[in-house]
Amino acid sequence: MPSVTYVDADGEQRTVEAAPNATVMEVALKHDIPGIVGECGGACACATCHVYVDEEWVDRVGPAEDMEQGMLDFAFDVRENSRLSCQIFMTPELDGLIVHTPVRQG
Incomplete structure (x- = not known):
């Protein structure tokens, strides 16, 4: 199974499958991130699921679609x-993905 690492605003990391x-x-909610x-x-x-994709993963994750871009305004x-994060689907190619959570959700 692919894994994803969540890094909070204080720098604490949590890696889950x-x-x-x-x-x-979905993965974050399942693991109480x-x-x-x-x-x-x-x-x-x-x-309310806004994340920052780690710079080394931006190209592999790809850009936001128009609908998502509109929601990011909030x-x-x-x-x-x-x-x-509801628009990023975990695939084998994203194994090891790192995302950072903002200080607060909008």
Whole structure:
């Protein structure tokens, strides 16, 4: 199974296994990762699962689609590497993915 590492605003890291094709948000909620709320349940209708994709992973994860980009307007402290974790699906190619959570969700 692929793994994903969540790094919180204080620098604490948590690495967990992800079921294939689960979203980064689903994995976070399953493992009680702080900083990921996911109020809309993954419908891309809020920005409470906002993360920063680690710079070394940005190209492999790819850019946000238009709908996601629109939702990011509601996120706190949006950056070039911002994504909604409900829109990142774990695949074998993303094994070892690192994402950072913001200081707070928008």
